[in-house]
Amino acid sequence: xxxxxxxxxxxxxxxxxxxxxxxxxxxxxxxxxxxxxxxxxxxxxxxxxxxxxxxxxxxxxxxxxxxxxxxxxxxxxxxxxxxxxxxxxxxxxxxxxxxxxxxxxxxxxxxxxxxxxxxxxxxxxxxxx
Numbered sequence: 001x002x003x004x005x006x007x008x009x010x011x012x013x014x015x016x017x018x019x020x021x022x023x024x025x026x027x028x029x030x031x032x033x034x035x036x037x038x039x040x041x042x043x044x045x046x047x048x049x050x051x052x053x054x055x056x057x058x059x060x061x062x063x064x065x066x067x068x069x070x071x072x073x074x075x076x077x078x079x080x081x082x083x084x085x086x087x088x089x090x091x092x093x094x095x096x097x098x099x100x101x102x103x104x105x106x107x108x109x110x111x112x113x114x115x116x117x118x119x120x121x122x123x124x125x126x127x128x129x
Contacts, residue, residue: 101107
């Protein structure tokens, strides 16, 4: 009785191992770089030097882009400052209107009229009116 049990366990184990092997064979192999062409040699210093050159080029391109963005920002700031300064300039003032002196009687009449106007305002503010 134990013999058939052991044999069935071995058969089941071999079947599972065979299925596992079949499953493992169906997976794609890991990527392996193709062999170099005949007569083609790696660049001097190897591929590390080439990767280094590409990285330097990438960093230089990034620095150029940042510099161009900074230049654009400076130009925009200069334009905004120029606009603000242009808006800030005050218009030229017109000279005050000169009242012709006229006669002393006319000057006294104008002065009394102004005092009367301010007197009315003063009375109104004081609450007398």
